[in-house]
Amino acid sequence: MITLTKFTVIVPAVYQRPEVVSTMDRWICHALGSHVKDLKIAVGPSGNEEEYSYSLPQPVFNAISIQVLDLDNCKLKLHPGGDIKLPSLKKLSLTTVFADDIVVSKLLAGCPLIEDLNFIWCFGFKTLQILDHHANLLKLRTKRLEHLEQIKLEAHNLRSLELHGPSWPSRLEVVSLKNLTSLIISKAPITDKWLNEQLNKFAHLENLDLFSCPMLTSIKIWSSHIHTLHISSCKELARIEIDTPNLSIFSYSGDIISFSSNDLILSESFLIPKEIRQILSPPLCKVKELKLSISNQDESFTTAELVDAMLWISPHLQSLRIYSSLKSFFKFSYKQPTNEGESGCYKSLPVSCWNHCMEEVNIKQISYAVIPTWHYYTEDVQMKPISNHEERSYILKQDIWEKIESGLLDWAPECLI
Numbered sequence: 257m258i259t260l261t262k263f264t265v266i267v268p269a270v271y272q273r274p275e276v277v278s279t280m281d282r283w284i285c286h287a288l289g290s291h292v293k294d295l296k297i298a299v300g301p302s303g304n305e306e307e308y309s310y311s312l313p314q315p316v317f318n319a320i321s322i323q324v325l326d327l328d329n330c331k332l333k334l335h336p337g338g339d340i341k342l343p344s345l346k347k348l349s350l351t352t353v354f355a356d357d358i359v360v361s362k363l364l365a366g367c368p369l370i371e372d373l374n375f376i377w378c379f380g381f382k383t384l385q386i387l388d389h390h391a392n393l394l395k396l397r398t399k400r401l402e403h404l405e406q407i408k409l410e411a412h413n414l415r416s417l418e419l420h421g422p423s424w425p426s427r428l429e430v431v432s433l434k435n436l437t438s439l440i441i442s443k444a445p446i447t448d449k450w451l452n453e454q455l456n457k458f459a460h461l462e463n464l465d466l467f468s469c470p471m472l473t474s475i476k477i478w479s480s481h482i483h484t485l486h487i488s489s490c491k492e493l494a495r496i497e498i499d500t501p502n503l504s505i506f507s508y509s510g511d512i513i514s515f516s517s518n519d520l521i522l523s524e525s526f527l528i529p530k531e532i533r534q535i536l537s538p539p540l541c542k543v544k545e546l547k548l549s550i551s552n553q554d555e556s557f558t559t560a561e562l563v564d565a566m567l568w569i570s571p572h573l574q575s576l577r578i579y580s581s582l583k584s585f586f587k588f589s590y591k592q593p594t595n596e597g598e599s600g601c602y603k604s605l606p607v608s609c610w611n612h613c614m615e616e617v618n619i620k621q622i623s624y625a626v627i628p629t630w631h632y633y634t635e636d637v638q639m640k641p642i643s644n645h646e647e648r649s650y651i652l653k654q655d656i657w658e659k660i661e662s663g664l665l666d667w668a669p670e671c672l673i
Contacts, residue, residue: 262294263287269300281313291321293344300329300352309354317366320344328352332359340366346392347372354380364390371395379403384425386411388432401425409433419444430454442467448474455479466490504542506570509549533568543570550580559584559665584665587618614657619650621665 265283267276280297287295299310309331316322317340324347332355334340340362346369353375355363360381364370372395375384382405386396393411398404399420409417410431417436419428421443436458446469455461455477463484464477474495477485482500487493488509496508540546546566550557562578563586576586590613623646648667652659 258290260287260290260292262296263290263292264296264298266296266298277310280310284313285315288315288319288321292319293321294324294326295319295322296324296326296328297330298326298328309352314338317342323347325349326351331355332363334359334362342367343369345370347374349374349376350378351376353378357381357383360384368392373397375399375401377402382406384408386414388412416440421445430457433458435460437461438463440465440467441469444469445471447471452476498539502542503540505545506540506543507547509547538569538571540570541572544572544574546570546573546575547577548579550578558663560661560663563660581623582667583622585620588614589616591615615653617650617652617656617660619652619665621648621650621667622646623667 263284265280267280280299284295284297295316297310297312309329311331311333312327314335316325317334317338320341320343322342323344325342325345326347326349328351330350330353332353340359342363343366345367348363348367348370349372351374355378360383364386368389369392370390371392373386373393374397376397377400379402381401382403384398384401384404384406385408386393387408388410390411391413393414395416396409396411396414397416397418397420398407399418400423402423404423404425406427406429407425408429408431412432413435414433415435416438417433418440419442420440424444434457437460439454439458439461440463442465448471451466451472452475455464458479460481461479462481464482465484465486466472466475466488467486468489468491470491472490472493474497475493476497478499480501483502484505485498485500485503486505486507487496488507490510493510546569548562548566559578559582563576566576566578567573573586573588575588576584578584578586650664
C-alpha cells in the first residue's frame with residue numbers, strides 16, 4: 257500500500273452538491289487508509305452559514321497517523337457517543353470552522369502531543385480551555401472567534417501566544433503561562449490594569465507586540481528579558497514607561513506621546529532638547545534597529561533633526577527607518593572602540609558624541625509624488641493622477657554629519673503640472 261506524506265483537498269462550495277461531498281469523503285478515507293501524515297481540507301468559501309460547510313468524515317477524528325491537520329470551511333460534528341483520538345497530531349489549524357463546546361473539548365483532550373494550535377474565525381463554541389495536561393503545547397493563536405465567551409489558559413510550557421480580535425471573550429483567565437516568551441495582542445479591549453497584571457506573570461517574556469488596543473492609555477513595561485517591543489495604532493495611548501535593559505528592537509507607530517525610561521520623563525516629542533540631553537540618559541542604548549513613522553504631515557522636521565534625535569535615543573543604532581512624506585533608510589557603521597584621540601566617547605558608550613564615532617553611512621531615500629497627466633479623448637479632456645517615485649542613494653564616509661546637516665537629504669521629486 258502507498259504511504260502518503262501529505263494530502264490536500266481544495267474544492268469550491270459543496271452545499272447542495274451531494275455528489276461532490278461523497279467524492280470528497282472517498283478521497284479523504286483513502287488518504288487515511290494510506291496513513292497520511294499531513295491532511296489539508298479547504299472548502300468554500302461558505303461565509304458563516306453552518307449548513308453550507310463541509311462536514312468532516314468521522315474517520316478523521318480517530319486517524320492515528322495524522323500529525324498535521326488543516327481545516328478550512330468545515331463543520332466538526334460527532335455521532336452520538338463519538339470520541340476523538342488523534343494520538344500523533346502535533347499541529348492543528350482551524351479556519352472558518354463550526355464546532356460546539358463538546359467537540360472542541362474532546363478535540364483538545366484527544367490530542368496529547370499537540371504543539372501548535374490555531375483557531376481562526378471559528379464559530380459555535382463558547383469556551384476554550386487550554387489546560388496543563390497539554391504538556392507539549394508551545395504555540396496558541398486565536399483570531400476572531402465570534403461566539404467565544406470564555407478563554408482559560410493554564411499551559412505551563414506554552415511559549416507563544418497570539419490573541420487577535422475584534423471578537424473578544426467576556427472572560428479571559430490566564431492561570432499560568434510561566435514559560436511564555438512571545439505575546440502578541442491585537443484589536444483587543446484590554447485595559448492598562450489587565451496588561452500590567454499579566455506582564456508581571458510572564459517572567460521570561462522576550463517579545464511583546466501590541467496592535468490596535470483602543471483601551472490602553474498608560475502602560476508600564478518592566479522586564480529584564482524583553483528584547484523586542486512593538487506598539488502600534490493604540491489610539492488612546494498617551495504614555496509609555498519602560499525599564500527593559502536588554503531591549504534590542506523597538507518600534508512605535510502612533511501619535512506623539514509621553515515616553516519615559518527608568519522613571520525619567522523625556523518629552524512629548526521625539527526631538528529631545530539639547531539641554532534635556534545633558535541631564536538624562538538615552539533610553540534605548542541597546543536597540544540596534546529603529547523605525548520612526550510620522551503620520552502628522554503638518555509637523556515639519558529636517559532629516560538632520562530626525563537622525564540626530566533617533567541617534568540620541570538609540571546611540572548604537574545599526575539601522576534606522578524614517579517614514580514620512582520622504583522614506584529614508586540608514587545603515588550605520590562605527591569605528592572600533594579606542595582610548596586614543598580627542599574624543600573620550602569610547603571609554604564607555606558612544607552616547608553624547610556619536611557623530612565622532614561614525615565611520616560610514618549608507619542611505620537610501622524614496623519620495624513619492626502624484627503627477628497629474630492629461631488624457632485626450634474624442635469628446636472631452638480628462639486629467640488622471642499617476643503615482644510616481646524617485647530614489648536616491650548615498651554612501652557617506654567623510655564629513656558625515658556636516659553633509660547630513662547641510663540639507664542634502666531634504667528633497668522631493670519635481671511634479672509635472
